[in-house]
Structure formats: C-alpha cells, structure tokens
Amino acid sequence: MSVKTMPRNRIFKLEELRNHCQKCSLYQLCLPMGLEEGDLNKLDQIIQRRRPVEKGEFLYRIGDPFSAVYAIRAGSLKTFTTNQEGHEQIIGFHLPGELLGMDAISREIHTCSAQALETVSVCEIPFERLESLSHEIPGLQHHLLSLMSEELQHEHCHLAVLAKATVESRLASFLTQLSERFKARGFSATEFNLSMSRNDIANLLGMAVETISRLFTQFQDQGLLKVERKHVHILDSASLHAMANTCSSAISEEDDDASQNSSS
Amino acid sequence: MSVKTMPRNRIFKLEELRNHCQKCSLYQLCLPMGLEEGDLNKLDQIIQRRRPVEKGEFLYRIGDPFSAVYAIRAGSLKTFTTNQEGHEQIIGFHLPGELLGMDAISREIHTCSAQALETVSVCEIPFERLESLSHEIPGLQHHLLSLMSEELQHEHCHLAVLAKATVESRLASFLTQLSERFKARGFSATEFNLSMSRNDIANLLGMAVETISRLFTQFQDQGLLKVERKHVHILDSASLHAMANTCSSAISEEDDDASQNSSS
DNA sequence: CGACATGTTGAAGCGGTTCAAGTAGGGTGG
DNA sequence: CCACCCTACTTGAACCGCTTCAACATGTCG
Numbered sequence: 001m002s003v004k005t006m007p008r009n010r011i012f013k014l015e016e017l018r019n020h021c022q023k024c025s026l027y028q029l030c031l032p033m034g035l036e037e038g039d040l041n042k043l044d045q046i047i048q049r050r051r052p053v054e055k056g057e058f059l060y061r062i063g064d065p066f067s068a069v070y071a072i073r074a075g076s077l078k079t080f081t082t083n084q085e086g087h088e089q090i091i092g093f094h095l096p097g098e099l100l101g102m103d104a105i106s107r108e109i110h111t112c113s114a115q116a117l118e119t120v121s122v123c124e125i126p127f128e129r130l131e132s133l134s135h136e137i138p139g140l141q142h143h144l145l146s147l148m149s150e151e152l153q154h155e156h157c158h159l160a161v162l163a164k165a166t167v168e169s170r171l172a173s174f175l176t177q178l179s180e181r182f183k184a185r186g187f188s189a190t191e192f193n194l195s196m197s198r199n200d201i202a203n204l205l206g207m208a209v210e211t212i213s214r215l216f217t218q219f220q221d222q223g224l225l226k227v228e229r230k231h232v233h234i235l236d237s238a239s240l241h242a243m244a245n246t247c248s249s250a251i252s253e254e255d256d257d258a259s260q261n262s263s264s
Numbered sequence: 265m266s267v268k269t270m271p272r273n274r275i276f277k278l279e280e281l282r283n284h285c286q287k288c289s290l291y292q293l294c295l296p297m298g299l300e301e302g303d304l305n306k307l308d309q310i311i312q313r314r315r316p317v318e319k320g321e322f323l324y325r326i327g328d329p330f331s332a333v334y335a336i337r338a339g340s341l342k343t344f345t346t347n348q349e350g351h352e353q354i355i356g357f358h359l360p361g362e363l364l365g366m367d368a369i370s371r372e373i374h375t376c377s378a379q380a381l382e383t384v385s386v387c388e389i390p391f392e393r394l395e396s397l398s399h400e401i402p403g404l405q406h407h408l409l410s411l412m413s414e415e416l417q418h419e420h421c422h423l424a425v426l427a428k429a430t431v432e433s434r435l436a437s438f439l440t441q442l443s444e445r446f447k448a449r450g451f452s453a454t455e456f457n458l459s460m461s462r463n464d465i466a467n468l469l470g471m472a473v474e475t476i477s478r479l480f481t482q483f484q485d486q487g488l489l490k491v492e493r494k495h496v497h498i499l500d501s502a503s504l505h506a507m508a509n510t511c512s513s514a515i516s517e518e519d520d521d522a523s524q525n526s527s528s
Numbered sequence: 529c530g531a532c533a534t535g536t537t538g539a540a541g542c543g544g545t546t547c548a549a550g551t552a553g554g555g556t557g558g
Numbered sequence: 559c560c561a562c563c564c565t566a567c568t569t570g571a572a573c574c575g576c577t578t579c580a581a582c583a584t585g586t587c588g
Binding site: 082083087089091102103104105106107111112131138141142144145146149150151152155157159160162163204205206242245246247 | 348367410422
Binding site for chain 4: 461462463473474476477478480481493
C-alpha cells in the first residue's frame with residue numbers, strides 16, 4: 001500500500017505521497033488525464049518524489065540505465081544529445097506538467113541528458129510499474145501513447161523550423177510556442193522569464209548566440225516585444241505568430257482568437 | 265473470426281489474411297516482435313491489406329481523421345508537414361517493416377501526409393483494435409511504446425544534424441543511416457537505389473537541390489562512393505561515417521565492425 | 529571589490545543559396 | 559523506332575544571410 005523502501009533518494013513528508021495527483025495543479029497536463037479516482041490512487045502509489053534537482057544538476061545523463069520517467073512538478077530543464085565530436089545539441093526545454101525520459105524506452109538507456117535550468121522538482125515514476133498499471137487502466141495506456149505522439153508532432157515542427165526557417169522566424173516560433181505553453185499552465189502568455197541562457201536558445205534553434213542577441217534588439221525596435229535580460233514581455237503576439245510560420249500541426253485550436261487578441 | 269466487410273478497399277486472397285505475420289519477411293521489424301503464436305493470430309485477425317498505393321498517391325494526408333496505423337510491406341514513402349505558407353517539409357522516408365501514422369494518436373487527425381515514392385504495399389491496422397489488443401497482450405503495449413521511442417530518438421538525431429551540421433555532414437549522415445536501414449532489412453549496405461528525388465533529399469536535409477548535386481559529385485571525386493542517377497554504391501563507408509558525425513544515440517551496437525569493414 | 533560568466537554590438541568573411549543555363553532520361557505519340 | 563517534350567539533375571557564377579572574430583558592457587558571485 002504505502003511506498004516501499006525508497007531507492008537512494010530522500011523522500012518527502014508521507015502525507016504528500018497520498019492522493020497527491022488529485023491535488024496537483026498540473027492535473028490535466030501530466031499523467032492522470034481522464035482517469036477515475038480509484039485509478040488515480042493506484043497511480044499515486046507508484047509515484048515517488050525525489051529531492052529537488054538544483055540548477056545545473058542532471059536528472060539523468062546519456063547512457064544512464066532507464067528505470068523511470070519523470071513528471072516535472074516545478075522548474076524547467078533542458079534535454080540534449082551529444083554528437084561524436086562532443087558537440088551538445090539541445091532537443092528541447094521542458095516545463096512543469098511534462099513527462100520526461102520516454103525516448104529511452106526502446107534502448108533501456110537514456111539517449112539524451114536532462115539538466116536543470118533552475119531548481120526543479122519532479123515525480124519519479126518507475127517505468128515497469130507504470131507499464132503494468134497501463135494494462136489495468138485503459139485510459140493510461142492511451143494517454144502514454146498520446147503523450148509520445150504529441151512529442152513527435154512537436155519535434156516535427158522543430159525539424160521544419162531548423163530545415164528552412166530564417167533566423168527571425170526561428171526565434172519568433174520559439175517565443176510563440178513558449179508563450180502558448182506558459183498560457184496552458186495558467187501563466188501569462190505575454191510576460192514571462194526565460195529560464196534558459198541565450199546560448200541555450202541559440203543552440204536549440206541552430207544559430208549563433210550573437211544572432212539571438214541581435215534579434216532580441218531587432219524585435220524590440222520593431223515593437224514586437226520588450227526584453228530585459230531574462231524577462232520577456234510580448235507586445236504584438238499576432239505579428240510574432242505570423243513571423244513564426246510554423247507547421248500547421250503546431251497550430252492550436254484557439255489560434256484564431258489568439259491572433260485577434262493582439263492585432264489591435 | 266474471419267475478417268469482416270472490408271471498408272472501401274479491395275482485399276487480397278483470403279489465405280493471405282491468415283497467419284500472415286508469421287510468414288512475413290519483416291517479422292522482426294514490424295509489430296509482432298516477441299509475441300507468441302496465439303497472440304500473433306489475434307493480431308493477424310485485425311490486420312487488413314489494402315490495395316497497393318501507387319507512386320505519388322497518398323496513404324493519408326494532413327488533416328485526415330486518424331483511424332489506423334500502417335505497416336509497410338514493400339516500397340517506400342515520404343512523410344511531410346506543411347507550414348502556414350504552404351512550404352512542404354519532409355520529416356522522413358519510410359522503408360518496409362516500419363509503422364506509420366502513430367504521430368496522429370493524440371489529435372486523432374493526421375499531422376503529416378504520407379506519399380508513396382514508388383508502388384507501396386501496406387498492412388492497415390485499425391488503431392482502436394490495436395489498442396485494445398495491447399491490453400490483452402503484454403508485449404504489444406511495450407512494443408508500441410518502444411517503436412515510438414525509437415522514432416523520437418531518430419528525430420533527435422535529425423534535429424542535431426539540421427541544427428549544426430555542414431552540408432557534407434548532412435548528406436553523409438543521410439547516406440550512412442539509409443545504408444544501415446537497408447542492411448537491417450537484409451539488403452546490401454553498400455549498393456542501393458534511392459527511391460526519392462534529389463529534391464526530396466535536399467528538402468529533408470534542409471538544403472538546396474544544387475548543393476546535393478554538387479556533393480554527390482564531390483563525394484564521387486573523393487572516392488567515397490559511386491553514384492549514377494538513383495543508384496548509389498558506397499565505397500568508403502568508414503570515411504562517410506566519420507564525416508556524418510551523428511549524435512551518439514544513433515550509433516548502432518555493431519558500429520565497431522562496420523567501421524572496420526571498410527577501413528581498408 | 530575584482531573576477532568570470534553572460535550578453536551585446538560592430539565589422540569582416542564565407543558557406544551555402546539563388547539565379548541562370550545547359551544536359552540527360554524517360555515517357556508519349558506519331 | 560525516332561522526335562518530341564518535360565521533368566529531374568548538373569554545373570557555373572554572383573550574392574547574401576548568418577557566422578565568426580573581436581571588443582566591450584553588464585551582471586553576478588565569491
């Protein structure tokens with residue numbers, strides 16, 4: 001019933017371990033989507049809370065054996081691969097409510113590293129137990145597949161951006177998507193802090209840091225946004241969105257009113 | 265027991281519908297991996313064979329309702345998205361034994377189009393039935409997740425290539441991976457025909473057709489390969505592989521002897 | 529307060545695109 | 559079977575978007 005001996009990680013207060021998913025603010029984003037209360041309890045029982053991962057620390061590294069997936073409760077991370085020459089390529093930034101590590105399923109070792117951009121709190125979900133639970137709970141299996149499918153769609157858009165988009169379009173696309181993700185989490189879509197460095201953004205978008213810097217100034221001069229170090233305030237999200245020219249599958253259902261909102 | 269009324273598609277001879285997965289040469293690549301005989305039969309019963317898809321025809325298009333995934337039996341396809349301006353971005357080329365369409369799970373509509381590069385034969389697998397079968401068959405659920413995880417890994421490498429690699433490195437990476445995929449299917453790893461046009465390759469790798477053309481001549485001059493129209497003969501796969509500089513997760517388990525093979 | 533990381537701005541250089549022209553297949557109809 | 563066309567591919571030369579290099583500014587942390 002209660003969580004058994006916890007592997008090498010300090011655990012949190014016991015009451016937090018019970019019925020936590022129901023209380024979690026990330027309810028819709030994370031795993032429990034569409035599950036019934038009884039099922040939620042079952043899920044809760046296999047979830048472990050790990051001690052916070054401090055900025056710069058790794059949640060896992062390339063080559064680590066795969067044993068669990070991680071749901072982000074707070075903070076943000078970056079995932080990246082390394083090529084033969086040791087060059088680091090950032091795959092994505094990850095926000096609360098997202099599930100990390102599913103790409104390791106087939107090889108049973110992690111194929112990218114996950115590093116905290118700020119202090120991060122995660123739920124560790126042993127994958128074997130999650131998998132067997134998916135056999136009992138119909139919605140869970142579908143939800144796992146669904147999450148991976150979303151990840152694929154997102155990568156497809158990222159591919160399209162890297163393959164052909166101009167630098168303006170890349171940054172616009174990045175900011176637009178980030179804005180929408182914040183919005184989905186109940187934060188402001190127009191004002192937020194970047195937890196990642198310019199270097200990380202440049203890396204993700206396949207360009208030079210200097211170019212990112214120049215673009216931020218350019219966007220500011222054009223009145224698209226205000227930026228001061230990490231803080232970004234989007235002023236003209238419609239233009240930014242038009243500039244982004246993302247692939248059609250990236251378009252959310254509420255795009256129309258999003259562009260109406262700020263076209264004034 | 266037998267397959268019911270087939271939706272709008274001509275069906276093949278009835279005996280082909282029975283126990284087919286066991287006889288299929290793509291046994292290890294496709295779905296049945298690690299399943300027992302009884303399970304294979306269950307799977308076989310939900311699989312439908314569609315009439316061949318001719319070159320240029322679509323298996324599905326962006327926006328089509330998602331009802332099935334497709335296992336490629338013969339031939340090859342390309343999948344691509346379209347951005348707001350209508351620009352087509354190729355996501356990947358797909359060979360026999362691969363499963364197509366899983367990226368549509370979450371939205372229940374296809375987010376990319378799949379078009380045949382040559383005459384293609386596919387097994388159509390109604391997704392709802394595949395999903396419920398996954399509840400009965402433990403290995404199947406894992407296999408589905410595993411396939412999607414592999415797809416993610418592959419996209420990660422593609423991302424890394426598009427973000428930073430030089431044009432030489434991109435084409436080398438493309439050829440190396442294609443070669444390995446042919447090898448895995450029992451074809452020659454050093455001699456094969458490209459089913460896609462130079463245009464398609466250029467699009468996939470985010471560069472101009474002219475550059476692809478120049479690179480093929482350059483590679484030939486360097487003695488890395490011989491190429492005549494669609495036919496490619498790789499002469500120095502070791503150098504090509506070194507040039508590729510792919511992300512480490514792309515490295516297959518047998519890379520060592522692969523590079524030894526041709527380093528003479 | 530100094531030292532180091534991070535970010536900004538300017539100027540030069542180059543990798544790859546774009547434009548332009550030409551070549552080669554491959555299919556069609558006479 | 560050949561003449562024809564059209565598409566796919568190749569090759570050359572000019573151009574330009576972005577990177578690279580360099581110098582400086584600004585935060586941040588011990």
